[in-house]
Amino acid sequence: MSDDDTYDVIVIGAGPVGENVADRTAAAGLRTVIVESELVGGECSYWACIPSKALLRPAAALSGARSVAGAREAVGDRRVDAAAVLARRDAFVGDWQDDGQVSWLDSVGVELVRGHGRLVGPRRVEAAGRTLTARHAVVVCTGSRAVVPDLPGVASARPWTSREATGSRKVPGRLAIVGGGVVGAEMAAAWSALGSRVTLLIRGERPLPRMEPFAGDLVADGLRASGVDVRTGVSVTAVDRKDGPVEITLDHGDPVTADEVLFATGRAPRTDDLGLETVGLEPGSWLEVDDTLRVAGVPDGWLYCAGDPNHRALLTHQGKYQARIAGAAIAARAADRPVDEAPWGPFAATADHAAVPQAVFTEPEVAAVGLTLAAAEAAGHRCRAVDYDLGAVSGAALYADDYRGRARMVVDLDDERLLGVTFVGPGAGELLHAATIAVAAEVPLPRLWHAVPAFPTTNEIWLRLLETYRG
Structure with a gap:
């Protein structure tokens, strides 16, 4: 040796x-x-985090402009320039070099x-x-x-996985997405904004099943508002592609025809x-x-x-x-x-056990850390969920006209510390790290009263949540 x-x-x-x-x-x-x-x-740099956010950000920027009077009139009904978005994506991944x-x-x-x-x-x-x-x-x-399920016809259908979804050099006319997790929801938002007619097929009741239920509901509403056909409670039973489009058979309801099908069904x-x-x-x-x-x-x-x-x-x-x-x-x-x-x-x-943060870059964004209410209860905590309309905070109202969102903190009632926090709304990801610090540091709620949020920022949601908890 x-x-x-x-x-x-x-x-x-x-x-x-x-x-x-x-x-x-x-x-x-x-x-x-x-x-x-x-x-x-690795995967993040070339086929996941970086290219997916590069695809999503231009549409989010345009949506942000549309949400504010004055800027809305300047952009009108323009769409993102798909070629420019893909070129920007390519630059962020170094053209895969x-x-x-x-x-x-x-x-x-x-x-x-x-x-x-x-x-x-x-x-x-x-x-x-x-x-x-x-x-x-x-x-x-x-x-x-990525895992592609073993379904009749799937091999010959040449399905997309997350790699093809973030790396495609052209916009498919019709895209079917199987799976409502983070990849499915984000790619539905991205390719719809780029001009695809997207159908999102979800086996459960809503997207983002591991997050608070209201997060999935608001994301489903946002996707539908952007033109995505969101179908819940359906399972794919077979796929078939001859020379052109792929035909997707469901356990019930009308079949779906698409130019490409993305399976976002697990890892x-x-x-x-x-x-x-x-x-x-x-x-x-x-x-x-x-x-x-x-x-x-x-x-x-x-x-x-x-x-x-x-x-x-x-x-x-x-x-x-x-x-x-x-x-x-x-x-x-x-x-x-x-x-x-x-x-x-x-x-x-x-x-890894107590304070895992995650941001989902859909429209609206979802940001969460720690346990959901259901997970906290399942773990045996005596806890309470405190909810507040994120759009009712002054900073959110200034951020976007007709801001729609929601915030929740899950409180351990035995020691008055946070077990989890979820924010849903435009720009919610920028609220996440404060929540992560509070959960990871196990900051007692009485001390959080002394962390004064600047006015008028959306961070004032912390004051409103604490006021609601005190009653």
Whole structure:
């Protein structure tokens, strides 16, 4: 074994999560290599977060102008320029070239090996014809992939997944979207604004089923107002494409004909060809980890997993948070320093359980952190939901004419701390971090009275929620 093939840390997957692990371990003086089979920067940079928001933002900006008298008259009934939007998207993803990200790896002293990384035993990874050995840790940061259900005709129908939905270079005349989660709702908003006739097919009662019910209802209303045909309570039973359009058969109701069909129906871990069986784990499985991100069931604690494959929170920002925790824990253990795994410490990813924030860039936006009321009750908390019309706040009324929205905080009645907060309305994402701080820091509600919101901003919603709670 060559010394050139021995590293302190081997990271498999060079998306944002892997990059953050590698940055932290390299900064701690550990020789680190990162292995990537596709583009450095990963799913988020090229096929998810960045391109999807680049597609959504121009329509949101135009909608914002239309919502204010004076600006409304200036823009009239103009639509976004689809070609310009797609070109802007292409610029944000670097035309799917990763030169800039590779240069960054060089700048922080992390070596890159291009190729498929696969475990071939404890602490060993095979990639690009080399067998790499880790002195201290191997970290799995391979992300997740879209799952397309096994339906009659689906293979020949050439369905879109999230990758095609964020990367298409042309606007389909008709687009059917199967699934009402974040990807389905956001892509319905994006492609409708770009000129597609969109049909959104949802098995449940509303979009965004894991969020507060009112969030899904308001998003469904917003999508319908923008021209999306939102159908709830339906399931796809078959798809068929010959040479042209795709025909989509439903369990009830009229079939749907579209030029493209997007399945936004879930994710699976990219662990099926990772060599997990060589270290006693099941191929293709989600990897259970502790709060320092070490994988359960692996002797000597050398295997870590951060990001989607551990199934804790399939969000880029949460994966990067885990990466920072994992990097700190690996560096401390490599130096034989104690690792205190107590909640909210530097070596414990506690926020994965208690304070996960998420923003959905539909029209209106949804921003949420922590537990919904239903989740809090299911967890056994004695709690209360406090609701307020977000549009009744002065800042919201100034932000947009006829502002429509809603806010909810879920309060633990035993200690008067917030378990969760949800905002729905234009620009709601910009309210989220204050809520995240309040939930993560477990700020008592009596102390929140002293966090004075500036007038006239939409943040005055905090005062109104607290007043409503006091009664």
